[in-house]
């Protein structure tokens with residue numbers, strides 16, 4: 001599944017490069033930091049400010065793609081689900097708007113709740129479906 005192209009709100013570096021991921025390494029094409037880098041995070045928050053739940057969906061799909069790419073590059077020991085969560089989703093501030101939206105849908109868990117501990121392969125096996 002390939003999902004990610006940061007939309008128009010991506011900030012550019014001094015050379016005019018957008019802060020978007022370079023796959024399969026998932027480093028930023030502009031600043032070389034792990035993506036989402038600080039500039040990409042600012043751009044994402046701004047881009048999704050009126051659709052905060054969509055930001056979680058977007059980042060969840062990015063996490064899914066990154067998990068596959070990074071595991072293929074380095075399966076053992078590989079990146080942990082907790083590490084991926086912190087990098088892709090854990091940094092997003094849970095807003096009142098998100099809490100209200102989740103409450104209205106009957107979800108009690110916070111979207112910022114980390115996944116169970118353990119290594120990626122077992123986590124992926126438990127969360128992959130047909």
Ligand SMILES: [Zn+2]
Pocket residue numbers: 019020028029030031032033037038039040
């Ligand atoms: Zn960057």
